[in-house]
Structure formats: structure tokens, C-alpha cells
Amino acid sequence: MLIFYLIFAFIVLFIFNTMAYSxxxxxxxxxLRSKKVYKVINMIMVTMLVCSYLRILNVAV
Structure with a gap:
């Protein structure tokens, strides 16, 4: 399940970074401003992915 979630997280981050680039x-x-945009978006997305993984982990246990 961890490998599946890592692949999912990579795809989500790739899509959001593509949209941020556009x-x-x-x-x-x-x-300078675009670096800040990337940084904020990536921090938010990683936080959301970690929280969702922990939620899935609690449901699975």
C-alpha cells in the first residue's frame, strides 16, 4: 500500500506543479515570486498528502 500511495503522491505533486508552472x-x-508560489503549493500539497495517508492508515488498522 505504501508503494501505491507514493506513486499516487508523485502523480498529484506532478499535476499540481504543472498547473503552478502554467x-x-x-x-x-x-x-523570485514563482519560486515562492512553488514552495507554498508544494508545502500545502505535501501536508495534505501526509494527512490523508495518516487517515487511510488509521482506517486500515
Missing amino acids: FCRKMELNE
Whole structure:
């Protein structure tokens, strides 16, 4: 189950980073602001993925 969840997390992070890249390009953000956008989005997504994994782990046990 852990391997499946890691693959799922990679796909989710890849999709969100692709959308963030499109957003930064469309809004014509400079490099510093786009790095901040990536950092915030990745922190939020990793937090959400960890919380959802812990929730799934509690349900499975």
C-alpha cells in the first residue's frame, strides 16, 4: 500500500506543479515570486498528502 500511495503522491505533486508552472507563466511572475508560489503549493500539497495517508492508515488498522 505504501508503494501505491507514493506513486499516487508523485502523480498529484506532478499535476499540481504543472498547473503552478502554467499559472506562473500566464501571470508573467518573475523568478523570485514563482519560486515562492512553488514552495507554498508544494508545502500545502505535501501536508495534505501526509494527512490523508495518516487517515487511510488509521482506517486500515
